[in-house]
Amino acid sequence: MNFKSASIALIWLLLAGGLFYFFDSKENPNTADKLSGSGAEVTLARDLSGHYRAEAFINGVKTNVMVDTGATDVAISQRLADKLGIQSTAAIRTRTANGDTVAYMTRLASVKLGGIEANNVAAIISPNLEGDVLLGMSFLGRMDVRLYKGTMTIRAVND
Numbered sequence: 001m002n003f004k005s006a007s008i009a010l011i012w013l014l015l016a017g018g019l020f021y022f023f024d025s026k027e028n029p030n031t032a033d034k035l036s037g038s039g040a041e042v043t044l045a046r047d048l049s050g051h052y053r054a055e056a057f058i059n060g061v062k063t064n065v066m067v068d069t070g071a072t073d074v075a076i077s078q079r080l081a082d083k084l085g086i087q088s089t090a091a092i093r094t095r096t097a098n099g100d101t102v103a104y105m106t107r108l109a110s111v112k113l114g115g116i117e118a119n120n121v122a123a124i125i126s127p128n129l130e131g132d133v134l135l136g137m138s139f140l141g142r143m144d145v146r147l148y149k150g151t152m153t154i155r156a157v158n159d
Contacts, residue, residue, distance in 0.1 A: 040156035042114035071136030
């Protein structure tokens with residue numbers, strides 16, 4: 001390969017890398033490193049689908065969450081519950097967008113989003129849940145949550 005071909009290949013690789021970085025930051029605008037800090041307030045940007053997704057820590061394990069003000073509790077998948085070693089306390093019937101299903105009640109030792117942390121958070125293990133954890137009102141209800149012009153601000157509240 002001559003110098004000209006190598007230069008063109010390098011330019012294409014840099015361009016592809018730049019495009020990947022740009023679109024990844026649009027698809028995942030709220031990564032844990034961007035939210036980290038000791039402040040009691042987190043500001044989330046919408047992703048390309050219009051949802052508020054972020055990286056959070058559940059019992060110290062980094063996981064992707066989708067903020068869901070319509071969910072009563074934090075909902076985690078069976079796979080994540082197994083990874084965290086979480087056991088359920090009771091089965092309950094729940095109503096979701098996909099219809100009625102069975103879930104299992106549990107408690108999470110901690111849920112941390114940026115500099116905001118809540119302990120002893122009610123949650124459900126949803127065996128059919130795929131993908132993100134749903135960060136519901138059992139966490140958000142302890143916070144002041146505001147939506148304004150495509151951003152969501154979550155602030156810890158001291159009772």
